[in-house]
Amino acid sequence: MSQEMVLNISHLYKSFGNNHVLTDFNLSVYKGENVVVLGKSGSGKSVLIKCIIGLLKPDEGTIKVFDELIGDIDDVALDRVRARVGFLFQSNALYDSMTVRENLEFPLRRHWIAVTQEEVNTMVMEALEDVGLVHTVDMMPVELSGGMRKRIALARTLILKPEIILYDEPTTGLDSITGSEIIHLMIDINKKYNTSSLIISHDMNCVRRASDRVVVLYNGICYASGTYSELIHHQDPNVKQFFEQDYK
């Protein structure tokens, strides 16, 4: 793995009223690395990735994505960064009023990527092939199962060939078999396109299989960091509680 840093979060603070969600959070992600952020529900994991992509504004601290300081850049530059960062939403966030094809075409057209209609069609079909759902191209999101919707959302994330993919709880709401298929797909995609990924999860199956490194988010800070096999033997009770079920 090369040591080119693609994401650097430094002294990040974010509060909602008196609820201090992130307090001096630090994290770096390197090219090709898959980092899982592990934390309890409501610990601020989703807030963290929404700050990274510029959907939420941090109270303090810096977020650097590809040498661009999110928060200091204008909207045009932020859009350029967003075109290089994929975001898989927890709820998939597929546009209900659009077909699968239109859902996939949307980011291509909105990021002013100069492509012909023929190229658009090729890119759409290629993204659908990656997730094994070519036959759904003209279907509406409502006609798809939960697992299929997740795959389509992943295809939409992939269509711009992002260099970093942010996954917000990719297996939440899916049965264990479908969840495993999604994890397998994520690993394949990361290998195929050599993307870095930041995965927010509390699904230990996902943590074990998809991570090169695990970061435990606890009390708003990066409480512990290491590989899965290092952390599973960690003695700190606040870390141990996440791995207890797997350790037994």
Place this chain on the structure above:
Amino acid sequence: MDNPTALKLFLDEVGDISRFAGKFLTQWFKPRYEIAEFVRQCFVIGYQSLPLVGLTGFIMGLVLTLQLRPSMVDYGVESQLPAIVGIAIVREIGPVITALIFAGKIGSSIGAELGSMKVTEQIDAMEVSGTNPFKYLVVSRVMAAICMLPILAVLSDAISLYGAYLGVNIKGATSFRLFWMLVIDNLAFNDVLPAFIKTFFFGFAVGIIGCYKGYNSKKGTEGVGHSANSAVVISSVVIFIIDLLAVQITDFLGFN
């Protein structure tokens, strides 16, 4: 208002809607122009509302004529029924009833659609995809509402007058030509223009309130229902307030 908290909430809401409307006014003329979405919204908001607006307009004209007839007969001015109905429809009832129907259909639809998009993170996804969701979703819908409601109101007025013609002829006999002559001859520029202008403001109110309620929807699916409901209630009240102000302003300007 029973207590200061309710008053504070009310004032907060008014302030937030005003800020939202202010944002619309500063954003609508700036590029990127969402022409395709605007045209699509004109179709959804305007064309697809036409059957409902037409039907209610026709019934409104018919019922108004039937209700007015006995009083007109009592006063011995039955022959002036087309003129009175025409003035009532064009000046007041047509634009206001059309706006209320529009608020019920379009205000609730916009509130529910944007509310649903908000709670399922579709608005966030749009932003991540390099789109300004305010321009794409709000500006296009409000502009479509502003453009379509005046057209619908004019069409509704015309259809209402056909209903009125039927009403006149249920218990009497007036030729089509005489009916329209009585209507047109008694309508002045001062009757038509203020009524037409106020429909642009009705359209703005319905669009902006529907978008505001949807765009700021909270509390999951329950919030979506609340957004749709409150969009209709607030829009309807605001339509009457605008109407009241419009009457005062046109009176002040000497249009009455």
